[in-house]
Amino acid sequence: MPSASTSSSDSGTEVRLTRIAMIHGAVDVAGRKGDAAIYVVSRDGTVIRLTDDTETVALDVTDLTSTESERGLLGLAFSPDGLRAYVNYTDARGDTVIAALDVAADGSLLRNSQRILLTVAQPYSNHNGGDLVVAADGAIYVATGDGGSGGDPDRVALDDASLLGKVVRIDPRNGAASLVARGLRNPWRIDLHDDDLWMADVGQNAIEEVNVLRNVSAVTEIVSFGWSAFEGPERYNDDQPRSGHEPPLAWYEHGDDGCSISGGAVAVSGSLSGRYVFGDYCSGRIWSIPADGASSERSRHFDSVDQLSAVARAHEHLYVVSLGGDVFRIEN
Numbered sequence: 001m002p003s004a005s006t007s008s009s010d011s012g013t014e015v016r017l018t019r020i021a022m023i024h025g026a027v028d029v030a031g032r033k034g035d036a037a038i039y040v041v042s043r044d045g046t047v048i049r050l051t052d053d054t055e056t057v058a059l060d061v062t063d064l065t066s067t068e069s070e071r072g073l074l075g076l077a078f079s080p081d082g083l084r085a086y087v088n089y090t091d092a093r094g095d096t097v098i099a100a101l102d103v104a105a106d107g108s109l110l111r112n113s114q115r116i117l118l119t120v121a122q123p124y125s126n127h128n129g130g131d132l133v134v135a136a137d138g139a140i141y142v143a144t145g146d147g148g149s150g151g152d153p154d155r156v157a158l159d160d161a162s163l164l165g166k167v168v169r170i171d172p173r174n175g176a177a178s179l180v181a182r183g184l185r186n187p188w189r190i191d192l193h194d195d196d197l198w199m200a201d202v203g204q205n206a207i208e209e210v211n212v213l214r215n216v217s218a219v220t221e222i223v224s225f226g227w228s229a230f231e232g233p234e235r236y237n238d239d240q241p242r243s244g245h246e247p248p249l250a251w252y253e254h255g256d257d258g259c260s261i262s263g264g265a266v267a268v269s270g271s272l273s274g275r276y277v278f279g280d281y282c283s284g285r286i287w288s289i290p291a292d293g294a295s296s297e298r299s300r301h302f303d304s305v306d307q308l309s310a311v312a313r314a315h316e317h318l319y320v321v322s323l324g325g326d327v328f329r330i331e332n
Helices: none
Strands: 005-007 016-022 026-032 035-042 046-050 055-060 073-078 084-090 096-103 109-120 132-134 140-143 167-170 177-182 187-193 196-201 207-213 250-253 275-279 286-290 299-302 308-314 317-322 326-331
Touching: 016 046, 026 073, 026 317, 026 326, 035 073, 046 073, 055 109, 073 132, 084 109, 084 132, 109 167, 132 187, 140 187, 187 308, 207 275, 275 299, 275 308
Parallel strands: 026 308
Antiparallel strands: 005 016, 016 326, 026 035, 035 046, 046 055, 073 084, 084 096, 096 109, 132 140, 140 167, 167 177, 187 196, 196 207, 207 250, 275 286, 286 299, 308 317, 317 326
């Protein structure tokens, strides 16, 4: 496999990016219990199982999706026992599909076992969200975008009658869905660590933000993160309610830092342990902030990852992937 390293940091912490593979359209990385391999999701519609010396196609659903606009195969997670995989993709109509698949002994995901748990109609081709995570109790958390276009034109993000612009909790046994959070624009990547749900929410024209929902398994009342009443801390649509929203934990304005957040995961090993690490698609920069919320001050670690699509955790490592195909492991 190809390998190369670069390093940069303004935090005094030595960190490196080591290229471990090239997989076109990479948008997500996942690991499963009992399997040392990592699984890399390509937006084209494939999942690649990657070990130290082999790359194999674990799933191919290219005929079920397309990469038009922001569509495609967008997310992957595994059940706590590693026996089932859950995928998030947009179908031929462009609607979001959450499906469960059995995992074979060789690590392949059995397409003929697919069981659709949830379908969410998408009125536009962008803002599909696309990520999903699985809690220790088996519950699946899915983050959905606001349906697309721009400015939340259908005012769905704060409307609990819609599944758009929400965090949805799914019972994998029967597909029962309930709302956990509202007021999200396009939560492209999410992470679950110590029962805290981290969401990197892509902004409209001015502000990118990081939101966190603490103790998500204990949430009984829907938590609002404000879109489209607010973009970050700034007022946006005046016809949406001003009060009752959680402010972002961290945010940054469009400019040199970028224009589209590509979060993000909490590091659980090495010198970055206990920090939420995230990047920006436009600038290629990667930062971290303390996961305990003690500070929102960002430490910058890298400057120029081309087409940066995600920072994700698999097993105890963080990986950085790009639509151009780079798959890096963070060494720290």
